[in-house]
Amino acid sequence: MELLSTLRSFKFSIFIHIFVSYSCYRPTDSGAVALTQATIDTVLATNELVFINFYAEWCKFSSLLAPIFEEAADKVSAEFPTAGQVVMGKVDCDKENSIATRFHVTKYPTLKVIRNGQPAKREYRGQRSVEAFFNFVKKQLEDPIKEFKELSDLKTLDTKKRIIIGFFDQKDCPEYNTFRRVATNLKDDCQFHVGFGSTVAQMHPPGQPIIVFRPDVALSNERDETFNGSLLSYDEMNVWMTEKCVPLVREITFENAEELTEEGLPFLILFHKPGDDETIKKFKDVVLRDLIHEKQNINFLTADGERFAHPLHHLGKGQDDLPLIAIDSFRHMYLFKDIRNMDVPNKLQQFIQDLYSGKLHREFHHGPDPEDIPALESKVGPPTTPPESTFKKLGPSKNRYTLLRDEL
Template identity: 25%
Template sequence: MALLVLHLVFFTLAFRAFAESARRDVLVLADGDFDYLATEHETMLVQFYAPWCGHCKKLAPEFEKAARKLKGTVQLAKVDCTASTELCVRFGVTGYPTLKVFRSGRDAGPYDGPRSAEGMVTVMMKQSGPDSVLLQSKSDLDQFVDQYEASIVGLFAAGSTRQAEFLKAAALLREQFRFSHSSDLSLGQDFNCSAECVLLFRPPRLNNKFEESFAVFTEFLTITSLRRFIRDNIFGLVPHMTLENSERLRVKDLLTVYYDLDYVHNIRGSNYWRNRVMMVASQFRGRGLSFSVANRRDFEAELQQEFGLSPDPGLPVATIRTRLGLKYTMREEFTRDGRSLLRFLEDYFSGRLKPFIKSEPIPEKNLGPVKEVVADSFSQLVGDPHTDVLLMFYSPLCPTCRRLQPVYEQLATELSSEPQVVVARMNAVDNDIPLGYDVQGFPTIYLCAVGRKEDPVRYEGPRELKDLLKFVRREATHSLRGKDTRNEL
């Protein structure tokens, strides 16, 4: 027993020491010491927070983990805005947590990158050092380009005004991309660049026979035009989609092939399947669909929840997600010759594919005053051309939804004598939300009126019975006739 107690004491002290070490990795700053302590660090990421803030509490362990990994390279710090109000007002903090990058004590702008430890480390490593690295030889160029991420290289004559604009862009975009520059124009000779230009080198691990490994920018150089050039060329025909860049890739209609992709330990195996995707994708250039490959483990939960897929570890799976939110899955087994993927794309462009819709089972009985709607029954119940439908989107875990439910059921009971008015609700977590409905929080209520089903009206008023009744009477196509309803109104 005594030995057990000693072990418990030892582990408790060890844990406390570890936690204390983590806290020391994150510098604590306040009104009185910020200016002189911040100037001691070339690059610093500062979190402005409030102790009561839930998002701040969620960020804290990731922030501490990132601080440990960045120790000695980039300093991480935090400021309690409930105790250091002057500092937070000075830097324009209006919400929590707010993250900002500082250089030698000067505010260099907001941090807009991922908030996972790994994401913060990746972004802040790019923030350390100069905005753009000076290259002085072919060896410098080769070394700079031979990295995991893409590289942007500016070649300019000494004193060039284009170089000044390039360096401004590098300062603005350094969180996202790696920049370097040189006045040795001969460095561009092997890359179709004999005068001033900007070269974009895609990551060496993605080199393939279907496209050049670089792109050349020779247009009039502004921050806007360079940003557009990088955006349009950096990923190539079939980029590697990660948790960090997925939002940027998904601004377009996107096909993604998921498999055991690992560019750290298995470059050859990762490119085996990517090359087969490249072979097919090259036949559909300019058709309005982008392509990517991804590690299935990174997106496993999404594949299961959003596409109903449980990926086979041995074979890739393919999905298409459009900007409008339509989703398609390739149900045929992925073949090594690429023909199954080719057929999937031909069916997509010919309009033969049926979108995948995530839905709960249609209820066998739906006799309650509030009708249950699922994605597979949406068109039948909500799209009914003869009934006005009041529809609430909710989450089973939402406390506000649970508080509203008795009022909503009472509303349905009040309107039960109105045969052409239906009160319904839909679980928006386990069912796909149809197009035309903007659901950013719960509960969200719409009235889908007869003759205007394509233009539902969102309810923005108080969540009281009398107010909901007024809304239905005002927006419904059919007049409400019930005696009880008129009395409420």
């Protein structure tokens, strides 16, 4: 009886061990970390990089992405195990609606990057595979700052890039830590270079590091500028560097077209021949002089006319007609009549105003407004159709997202 009792006790102990082990097992410890209203702020504040999948259970695209993102999260976790470096997270937007609202999520799945607690301007729009996610995270964690060993190295920097240069006594100082944090956030917009110690001693007073902005002098007439704020203030430095790194006039490419289109503002575009840097400079000068007050209403862009030959074709133009300026309203495209008048004061401003008033659209259908032609010549011509917008087709793909619940 004693042996039987001992055996039963042993079996019971085994059962308890298995039960406790099973109860403590959390399969969600692997894969992406589920973020909730209670945990998200802590995760964002304690990690350099947080890559978040905003999803909805009912969305078929979310369901397709989920296992891929989970596997990528395991691979990232294995490669970068250091606490505070990177977290791949996920947010169930139906359960955590307040988080989705906070991050302006309007489609599923949306992939957002948070660096040092600040949302990056660009969502992730690359390939959705385990390797692509892993390589993206790996690239994001690379140091964005290149150290130069000789001042002469600064003479060979790319004159078509916007550059921030730091001159510090040493790397181990709070000012450089702030510089590095901001650089991490703006690595897609600027190049960052830094020098230390005796290499840059002649460039700044001892104990007083400085930061200098060097513009893309091959493409603009801007000048170097020194940061005059506090090098210990992340917010001050971030505002200043963002203003310098993200210009009023941007270049549109196939890589950033979706991002620019999603901003929802009409495009005022200079189409130019490759290498026509002087026209680009002139266009930037005119926009800065006459149109800066329109920066909240219009995206000012330059476009390589060879790469974007398709929109030119819709305008009835080709390579021999470059350079030219057009507005894309996301409904239609309208051509600025004569680029030689670009720098005539208020000519481009009037072109934009004619978009707002509907005059551009009206004149495409019915010819010039009566007040613009002599009374005897005022005749309503046959209706015409302005060229259709081509850039709206570069917006978010309907095959890649579910737009809220419109799909149901």
